[in-house]
Amino acid sequence: MSKSLQAIRGMNDILPEQTPLWRYFESTVARLLDNYGYKQIRMPIVEFTELFKRSIGEVTDIVEKEMYTFEDRNGDSLTLRPEGTAACVRAVLEHGITGGGQTQKLWYIGPMFRHERPQKGRYRQFHQIGCEVFNLDGPDIDAELIVLTWRLWGQLGIRDAVKLELNSLGTSESRGRYREALVEFLSAHLDKLDEDSQRRLKTNPLRVLDTKNADTQAILVDAPKMADYLDDESRTHFEGLKARLDAAGIPYVINPKLVRGLDYYSKTVFEWVTDKLGAQGTVCAGGRYDGLVEQMGGKPTTGVGFAMGIERLILLLETLEQIPEEISRQVDVYLCAFGEAAELAGLALSEQLRDQLPSLRLQVNAGAGSFKSQFKKADKSGALYALILGDDELAQQVVSVKPLRGQGEQQSIAFDALAAHLATCIVQG
Incomplete structure (x- = not known):
């Protein structure tokens, strides 16, 4: 008897009784972004593998372990997109819509793919809504992205369930100086680090900061702090961001270990986290990536953005019972x-x-x-x-x-x- 056909593990059907809540969430976000002047862009779900190696970083977990990569009939290496920023940058470069310093405020929605261990709220095909802004370099646009997500949490009725964490990674130069100091400190404790952190120390030492290993986290208590290595420009930018969040009445905490999992971030990084889904989980995250466009072959162009995980936010709405009666x-x-x-x-x-x-x-x-x-x-x-x-x-x-x-x-x-x-x-x- 032939084996019954099933969906691939970690790639789930969204059934008719579930889609009303998805549509409600997606339409709420789309309406909000329209109101803030963001325009939708739609990119392919398959890109050349080189795009993600160049943008995300070859020694990141995503590129090393998680991408769905295959060779097509022409012999080209292709990858199902694991995130949206790189594809969006490729699109604006290819079509020249940021040329001449043009400001672009864009958003997108769709499936992403990573070969991770499936668990509640985290799947191998997952869905994101993302925003990307180009050619604005001040802290005001960083603040706007955070403010509009804060407004979204209010509209969805989940403000009390999320917390904003902030950090600044500085410029590539200041981050390089910090990396040297961190490597020197961690090398002195090499035998006490977990195996994964020992590997990261050689390839991507900043990722050691967000390790989940309790013993390594205990060592990091005395590690050098990024804030002590920030350049004046980054420090001024970060103070400007905090001042705007204070003015808007948005609470936040500074997390000096927040580095994000992608190589292209600089200056501002942030995460909206919740503890209502079990262990603390991120529902929305982003930051500034001023060098990414140039790194991918374009002219110097500042950029900042975020992505939110739809599955996790849907799960949070269900957990908190914040589902409008009319959509049921x-x-x-x-x-x-x-x-x-x-x-x-x-x-x-x-x-x-x-x-x-x-x-x-x-x-x-x-x-x-x-x-x-x-x-x-x-x-x-x-x-x-x-x-x-x-x-x-x-x-x-x-x-x-x-x-x-x-x-x-x-x-x-x-x-x-x-x-x-x-x-x-x-x-x-």
Whole structure:
């Protein structure tokens, strides 16, 4: 007997009962970004592997361990995108939309791919919404990205569940001086470091700072601090960012060990974290990458952005029960028609209602059925009201409107008055 077909581990179906919450979340974010003047860009999910090696860094965990890379029929090495920033930078360079110092405020949404160990809220195909801003170098745009996410948490009802962590990585020069001091310190404690940190010490020593190993973290208590190596420009930029967050009333904590997992960051880095999903997890993170465009072959162009994980934020909304009641109901009205004449009249009437009430969610019974079976389907749909159309109603040119959720008594409403009646009672319901 052949093995049943299943989805690949860590790549999940999003089922019909789940998609209303996804659509609510995605539309809320899209509306907010529109209001802040960001424009959507859509990039391919497959890019040349070299793009991610050059941008993310060849000695990062993502490139070394996690990318889905394959050779196509032309012999080219291709990779399913593990993150969105590199692809967005490639797109703006290819199409020249940041040339001449043009400011671009962009956002994107879509699946990303990393071969990680699947766990709750972390999958091999996961979805992100990201923002990228080019050719603005002041702390004001860094602050705007954080402010708009703070506003989003308020709109979603999860502000009390997230915490903002900040750090500055300085310029590449100041970061180089800090790296030397950190390597010297850690080398003196080499035998006490965990195996992964020993490897990172040779390849990407800053990543040792965010190790999850408790023994290594104990050693890092006395390690040199990035703040002591910041150049004046980076320090001024960071103070400007903090001043703006203070002015906006956004609480934050400075995390000197926050370095992010990608090589291209400089100056500002930040994470929104939560402890409501078990161990502390990041739901949104980003920072500044002023050298990335030049590193990828473009002219010097400043950049800053963030990405948020949709799966984790959906999980957080579910955990905190911050799901608007209206999105759990996909149908407002269910039309039951009995007999061929009623079915024909019901079809015409339902289309008139859709013309008059474009936002009305109206489901018409299909497949005929008895009075009992149609009402059973009407109730199962979650509709607030059932519209009943049979021979008696047709003769009187009325529709019986029956509340299904305890909103009053059944009424007979004339065809030409039905739209106005539904507009009133659906709002009340």
